[in-house]
Amino acid sequence: MSKTTMFLSSRQIILLILGLSIGGGNLLLPGRVARVFGTGGWILVLAAGLIFIFAAWICACLGRIFPGETVVEFSRRLLGRPLGFLTGLVVVLFFLLYIPVEIRILQELVNISILRRAPSWFVSSTFFLVLAYATATDFETLAQVNEVLIEITLIVGLMVTLFGWRFFDPSHLQPVFSVEEMNLAKFWEEAGMILGFTGYPLLLLVFPFVRRHRSLPRAAVFAVTLVVLTYAFFTITTLGVFGWNEVAGQAWPGLELAKAVNFEVVILERLDMILIVSWLGAIFTTCFLAYHFAVSGLSRLFNLRSHSPLVWGLAPVIYYLSTILTNYFAWNKWLSYLSVLAVFVGVVLPVFLLFVAGLRRWLGSSGDTGED
Amino acid sequence: MKKRRGFRQPKPVSRTRGQGKTGQGAGQVARTCAREKGMSPAQENAGLSPDLQENVEYLKEKIGRSDDVVFREYTLELPDPVAIVVVFVDGLASKEIINEYILQSLTFKGELKSEWTRDKKNLVRHIKDKVLNINEVRVLSSLDELITPILSGEAAILFDGYEEALVCNTRGWAYRSIDEPETEAVIRGPRVGFTETLRFNTAQVRRWIRDPDLRVKVVRVGRRTKSDVALVYLESVANPQVVEEVERRLGKIDIDGVMESSILQEMIEDRKLSLFPTIQSTERADRVVAAVLEGKVGIITDNTPFALIVPVTFWEFYYAAEDYYHRWPMAFLLRLVRFSSFFFSLYLPSLYVALSFYNPELIPFPLAVQLAGSREGVPFPLFLEVLLMELAIEIIREASARLPGPLGQTIGIVGGFILGDAAVRAGLISPLTTVVVALTAICSFTSPNFGVAISIRILRFPLVIVALVGGLYGLALATFALLVYTAGIRSFGVPFLSPFVPLQPEDIKDSLGRVPFWAMLNRPRSYKPLDTKRQKTKARHWWERLLGR
Amino acid sequence: MRKKCRYFLFPLFLLVVMAAGCWEGREINERAFVFAVAFDLPEDEESEEGAGSVKGGNGGEELSKFTMSIQVPDPSRMAGSREQGQGGDSGKPFIVLSTTARTVLSGLQQLQRELDRTLFLGHSRLILIGEKVAREYGVDRILDYFQRNFQIQRVARVAIVEGKAREILEHMPPIGQEPTTALLNLLSGTGGTSQVYVSDLGKYMVENSNIGLEPVLPRVKKSGDLILTGGAAVIRHNRLTGWLTPFETRGLNILRNEFVGSDYEVECPFHPGDNINVAVVKTNAHHRLVREGKTLTLKILVRGVFETTEFTGEHGPEEELSEELTQRVAAEILNETRAALEKARELKADIIGIGKKIRAEQNKVWQGMDWEEEFLTFPVEIEVKMEWAQTIRRLA
Known part of the structure; x- marks a missing residue:
């Protein structure tokens, strides 16, 4: 029927953020925090979560200031053409680089469990198609x-987490803080955990499609809080x-x-397989959302009309990138680098943009196209 | 002369035809007649000429000298006798009506009440108003406009010396009586189905809904068959956009004939290549009524008992009319059974292949050993075994559907029992495969709607291949692709997978299960009805109900 | 454009399907399910240097060999027996294969050469480790492969065999088709005697990773024509250090709250010579660290409920019995738990998890402790409080 632009409700935004946040990396999360923080790992999750909740709130506030624009447009307006272009490119790059590593995680997941010894090209290419x-x-x-x-x-x-409570031993969580177990130097290796929280930067690209900008901060904060609580519960x-x-x-x-x-009585004997199959879904959503936002950001950046050719055009590039990451250590390092980008896009950039926007407003009506 | 309408423009015939008693016509069904005689659209509209013979010649020229068209010449015994000709199609028009109410009236009433005979100028109108005791009579002044009514069973009366003709509703052909539809039989519920006659069908809907808002809009489709297609909807409930869209799409159809509503169905679907039907078809009047009450549009086509319902969601293909007539716990269970059998019928063979081929650790050990033992010595690889069996089941099903009644059942038994058992005994296939395939087949028959069952059956074959190549992973990917595909389908603007994708929490009450009627206060929001309230009562919380307050 | 892209997809997909092989996929009847694995020391005549190099350990880092046996069910015989009645005259419905190897995987590969079907470990539910292997090679070395292989379930049972492990795989149980299922049932503690320490691979891994807790594995023994379970093997520093008797195992189960209920015989307080059988239905051990002055004490309070089930004398339950009986049952249980604790000290293995408790709650104290030593002297007070509860069917 009639093609109308779609407007996102608060619920949809929450689910989008959840969809982008929850991906393959979450199955690794407890291991990561345990390696870094020992028994108090869940505190690390909560603490990191608080930062990101705040950052998500700032992101959403940007949406209230620039309701009709994406980051590509308003950063250009705030920072000037070249710098704004660069900003947009970094945001797009963040989404784009997210995909190969997710595909790698998926491939590893599939290869250790469901489809042993299947060549990586088969797993990643079918998924990619x-x-x-x-x-x-x-x-x-x-x-x-x-x-x-x-x-x-x-x-x-x-379900899996709740069933796990049958074997829960509270003494495993004690002592809450123990210096002997902490190994903060390892944080860099395990920095990939940050990516589990940074689904909310998608907000930067959806402002024009939001139905009610007033409720946007609430939705964003709610979504990230939900993510953080889920992770904390899972980690605990x-x-x-x-x-x-x-x-x-x-x-x-x-x-x-x-x-x-x-x-031992269920027809499908193994719960882990059910978890893996459903987690393939989570990886799938993460990937297609990242892909979509990367492509739509790019098409905005270069003023392209349709994004479908771009999807197919970028496919070989992403596929090639995913083949570079040959093993766990390679993609883990990639995740660490990516998490720096994530912190930049998710925390530094929104704060900076909000600051600049505030500055401009404070300087008064100095004109929109201004200096710089 | 008046300006006349274009020839092919669909004309709202509905208002001119009542559902009055159309007596039992004799003879053959004259449906074919209308199909044989097409009229070239280029011809100019001819008005009636005062010369009767000329008119008759014109009609004979148009309709051809078909033997089933009767031109009854007759003379009105007036002071100044007027020659008339009654034209009708033998078999379509009721001979009794023509005899008793046209010819007899014209003969006797003319003598008794002769006052109207004096007004020669308005003779035709007088006959219409005062002589003919037929429920539906129209005055027409164009020859071409006469043709379609004649061919659809009405009788035309032409008068010598007048530029007007009368068209009387004399329809009465042989028809099937209303009985229970075989394909959608119910244990409890009304035992009426649609028949081939449009008017009876619309009347049935009216019998249920005595609401002034019920609209029955007739559109004519088919260049040659000129089939009547009635849209049935509630003006104050149905989404006007949907109604408009249905009309627009029906209007766009340019086809010579509409044999059955399936042709319409394929022509007006959102996605022409879609694997799934996006329009529901049913033979049950109560289903159409229920749909209309929910704010959907029923499309009833002449000459077929199958009506269409738009818009529709995927899940609705698994709702049976009975779900609403049983008490809700029963209905709830039935729905759950049906939906689980849907998942089985789609995934069971492919899961069987994927698990036994790649992940036997998921099969419980005793079962896995049984499976391995039973496959010992079977010559085919498992996937081929499954594919062959599936194919065999399809063949048996088709064979038993084609053969007449009792013989068809025999084929089913022979095919199912004897062949399967013999194949297992001969060691051609393993017993477990037979169980899986048979279970799948049975599951696929639980779907109350034939159309979607076929889609699922078709999908099963590629899924088995996918399972062979990619195991569970392949199945998961195929499911994602299928999900994206089906989520993208719209049925007249309504997302195909709603109320689940996108989620409509209110509508879930009537989806995988059915809650009691008192809990369904609103109409399904997925169809975006104008009036969402089904019950005007205030919603009471469940705990209040429990406490009996 | 978009449409075209989509049509472009199908041939691409077809190409992928065509090019795809069947990876690890096998017809299910071309797999050999390894149901149980057993490890022994090689027979002396098989490899002379095998045992020698272990003891000395001087041959550099050369790994010594072990004998690995697998039990593979014969599906046609197992499945077929149902149809043909008891057609088991041709022999057992399973085969046991053995080989000597340095690692599990190489052992599997050697076994694969003897078998035309692919060995499949997804259904391995039982890992039996011979006493000597556990003592000399360490449990971890054996289990490492099973921990890393994703196919192996964490619920697979691990047991230490007193004697030769292979013999148990070959043993035909009195009821049932193969020993593994029978043994799995025995090891899952469904018998209700609480004399088996119920553990599995996952639990062993968790226990093993805990600081201040030594893992325990169930014991299996073949005596005559029977397989006996009961008792447990204590693993310390990754090696078997000693056995717990069934009696001590029950005490351990009570102390670690793994108790599933068991029967006790107590002498009747009023009629010496007569016995009263009681069924202890449940117990709950509450561990509490108490600081008194400078010393830290672990107080364990065991609360439990019992019911009387059998009287050897002519009398039934009487109200006057209550106090005396309760005390006697408590004493019995106290005995048991003390025995477990003593044995743990004797073996220098903190199987009760006292260290873990201290580490969790008194981390500062723990830091300054040499637990290996202090465990032997750490004060532990056990108190048992029982209750006569549950039902009485007959009074006299």
Whole structure:
């Protein structure tokens, strides 16, 4: 029927943020915090979460100031042409570089469990085909698919976590702070955990499609809070079931948790497989949302009309990037670099833009196109 | 002479035809007649000439010298006798009506009440107003306009010396009586289905809904068949955009004939290549009524008992009319059973292949050992076994559908029992495969709607291939692709997977299960009805209900 | 444009499908399910240097060999027996294969050469480690492969065998088709005697990773024609250091709150010579660290509920019995738990988790402790309070 531009409700924005945040990396999260912070790992999750909740709020506030524009346009207005262009490019790059590493995680996940010894080209290329097909459809469909997939993932994840409480041992969480277990020097290696929180920068690109900008900050804060609480709950459970020492040695604590709570009477014997299959959905949503925002950002950056050719055009590049990351250590390092970008895009940039916007307003009516 | 309408322009015939008693016509069904005689659209509109013979010649020229068209010449015994000709199609028009109410009236009433006979100028109007005791009579003054009514069973009376003709509703052909539709039988619920006659069908809807807002709009589709297609909807409930869109799409159809509503269905679907039907078809009058009450539009086509309902969501293909007639716990269970069998029928064979081929650790050990043991010595690889069996099931199903009644059942038994058992005994296939395939087949038959069951059956084959190549991973990817595909489908603007994608929390009450009627206060929001309130009562909380307050 | 892209997809997809192989996929009847794995020291005549190099350990870092046995069910026989009645005259419905190897994987590969079907470990539910292997090679070295292989479930049972592990795989149980299922049932503690320490691979890994807690694994023994469970093996520094008797295992189960209920025999307080059987239905051990002055004490309070089930004398339950009986049952349980604690001290292995408790709650104290030493002298007070509860069916 009639093609009208789609407007996002608060609920959809929350689910979009959840969809982009919750991806393959979350199965690794408890291991990461355990390696860095020991038994008090969940505190690290909460503390990091607070920062990102605040950053998300700032991001959403930008939306109230520039309701009709994306970061590509308003950064150009605030910072001038070249600098603004650069800003837009960095944001797009963040989304774009997110995809290869997610694909790598997916491939590793698939190769250790469901499809052993399948060549990586097969796993990543088939996934990529479906991904590109999905991204080439309209955003409305994407948002809807994201909704259902992320809900399923959350339900399955929650189920696994709740079952885990059967084996919960509170003494595993004590002592809350223990210097002997902390290894802050390892933080750089495990910095990839940050990416689990930074789904909200997508806000920078959706301002024109938001129905009510007034409720945007509330939705953003709610979404990130939900993400943080989910992670904290998941981390507490995993640490409580295994103890930090065991968790620190696990590459995929999430999967181990699912394996630990296997039932013997269910028809499908293994809960971990169900978790993996539903987590493929989470990775899928993360990927297609990142892909979509990268592509739509790019097409705004270069004033392109349709984004579908761009989807197919970028595909070989992303696919090539995913083949560079040959093993765990390679993609883990990539994740660490990416998390720097994430902090820049998610925290530094919004604060800076808000500051500049405030400065301009404070300087009075000095004109929009101004200096710089 | 008046300016006349274009020939092919669809004309709202509905108002001119009542659903009055159309007696039992004799003879053959004259439907074919109308199809044989097409008229070249280029011809100019001819008005009636005062010369009767000329008119008759023109009509004979147009309709051809078909033997089933009767030109009854007759003379009105007036002081000044007027020659008239009654034109009708034998078999379509009721002979009794023509005899009793046209010819008889014209003969006797002319003598008794002769006052109207004096006014020669308004003779035709007088006959219409005072002589003919037929419920529906129109005055027409164009020859071409006469043709379609004649071919659809009405009788035309031409008068010598007048530029006007009368068209009387004399329809009465052989029809099937109303009985229970075989494809959608119910244990509890009304046992009426639609028939092939449009008017009976619209009347049935009226019988249910005595609301002045009920609209029955007739559109004519088909260049040659000129089939009547009635849109049925509630003016104050249905979304006007949907109604408009249906009309627009029906108007765009340019096809020679509409044999069945399926042709319309394919022509007006949102996605022409869609694997899934995006329009529901039903034979049950109560389903159409229920749909109309929900704010949807029913499309009833002449000459077929299958009505269409738009818009529709995917899940609705799994709703049966009965779900609303049983008590809700039963209905809830039935729905759940149906939806789980939907998932089984889609995924069971491919899961079977994927698990046994790549991930036997997911199959419980005793079952896995059984499976391995039963496959010992089977010559085919598992996926081929499954594909062959699926194919065999399809063939058996088709064979039993084609063969007449009792023989068809025999084929089912022979095919299912004997062939399957013999194949297992001969070691051609493993018993577990037979179980899986048979279970899948049975599951696929639980769908109350044939159309979507076929889509699912088609999908099963590629899914087995995908499972062979990619195992569970491939299945997951295929599911994602399918999800993206189906989520993108719109049925007249309504997302195909709603109320789940996008989520409409209110509508979930009537989806995978059905809550009691008192809890369904609103109409499904997915269809964006104008009036969302189904019950005007204030919503009471469930705890209040529990406490009996 | 978009449409065209989409049509471009299908041939691409077809190409992928065509090019795809079947990776690790096998027809299910071409797999050999390894249901149980057992590890032993090699027989002396098989490899002379094997055992020698372990003891000395002087041959550099050369890994010594172990014998690895797997049990593979014969599906056609297992599945077929249902149809043909008891057609088991041709032998057992499973086969046991053995080889000697330095690592599990190489052992599997050697076994693979003997078998035309692909070995599949996804259904391995039982890992049996022979006493000598556990003592000399360490448990971790054996289990490492199983910890890393994603196919292996964390719920797979691990047990230490007193004697030769292979013998247990070959043993035919009195009921059932193969020993593994029978053994799995025995090891899951469903018998209700609480004399088995219920553990599995995942639990072992968690226990092993905990500081201040030594892992315990169940014990399996073959005696005559029977497989016996009961008792437990204490692993310290990754090696088997000693056994717990069934009696001590029950005490350990009570102390670690793993208790599933068990029967006790107590002498009747009023009628010496007569016994009263009581069923302890549940217990709950509450651990509490108490600081008195400078010393830290662990107080363990065990609360439990029992019911009387059998009287050897002519009398039934009487109200006057209550106090005396309760005390006797408590004493019995106290005995048991003390025995477990004593044995733990004897073996120098903190299997109760006292160290873990201190570490969690008194981390500062823990930092200054040499737990290996202090465990032997750390004050532990056990108090047992029982209650006579539950139902009485007959009074006289």
